[in-house]
Amino acid sequence: MDYQHTVEDSKGGLESLASKIPGYRGYKEKEDRRAADKLLREHLADQLNEQQRRLAELQRDLLEGGGLLLIDDLDRAVTKVQSLADRIRTASYGYAGLFDEVKVKEEELDALYDFDESMLGHLSAIQSAIDALAAAMDAGGDVKAAIRDVVSAAEEANATWRQRESAITGAV
Numbered sequence: 775m776d777y778q779h780t781v782e783d784s785k786g787g788l789e790s791l792a793s794k795i796p797g798y799r800g801y802k803e804k805e806d807r808r809a810a811d812k813l814l815r816e817h818l819a820d821q822l823n824e825q826q827r828r829l830a831e832l833q834r835d836l837l838e839g840g841g842l843l844l845i846d847d848l849d850r851a852v853t854k855v856q857s858l859a860d861r862i863r864t865a866s867y868g869y870a871g872l873f874d875e876v877k878v879k880e881e882e883l884d885a886l887y888d889f890d891e892s893m894l895g896h897l898s899a900i901q902s903a904i905d906a907l908a909a910a911m912d913a914g915g916d917v918k919a920a921i922r923d924v925v926s927a928a929e930e931a932n933a934t935w936r937q938r939e940s941a942i943t944g945a946v
Contacts, residue, residue, distance in 0.1 A: 807883040814890050815862050821897050822859035826852055828904055829924070835911060847921045854928035855900060861935055862893070889938055896931035903927040 829852045836844055907920040 804880060804883060807880065807887060811883070811887045811890055814887065815865060818890065818893055818897060819859045819863035822855055822862065822900070825897075825900055825904055826855045826859060828908075829855060832904070832908060832911060836917070839911070841917065844917060844921060847918065847925070851921060851924040851928055854925060854932060858928060858932050858935060861932075862890075865938065886938075893931065893935065896927070896934060899927045900924070900931060 829848065833845060833848045833852065836848060903920070903924040903926075907917070907924055909915065910917050910920040
């Protein structure tokens with residue numbers, strides 16, 4: 775879903791009229807970019823929380839099925855997914871106040887949005903790894919390897935998220 779269009783489409787008549795005021799339009803466009811990024815991050819965090827809940831259910835199933843030795847491994851995956859969701863939900867959204875020395879430009883906000891949007895691929899990888907874990911548990915497959923894949927997908931997503939700051943600063 776393109777949250778930038780969602781924010782743009784939600785404008786009312788008064789906002790459209792106000793956008794004709796000199797100087798206001800640029801300010802409002804930045805605020806719209808921030809709002810779109812916040813919506814995207816909330817979506818990502820909500821989806822990750824859903825995956826964390828799935829993992830908790832799988833953890834209960836594993837425990838009930840006698841897989842006590844693997845509970846700690848799966849708990850590690852639960853923690854990594856929850857940690858990522860928390861980081862995404864509470865992340866900075868590229869705000870710079872009117873009198874701040876460093877101004878955040880539209881291009882930087884767009885880069886931040888693009889970076890956050892790229893995290894959807896990591897979300898998909900985590901979901902797929904959890905699907906594979908559930909299938910391994912149902913079929914009596916290699917549950918330990920499936921848990922490692924979930925942990926690996928979550929660690930990769932967390933590592934990518936830690937690079938978010940460079941998306942706005944352009945640092946490598």
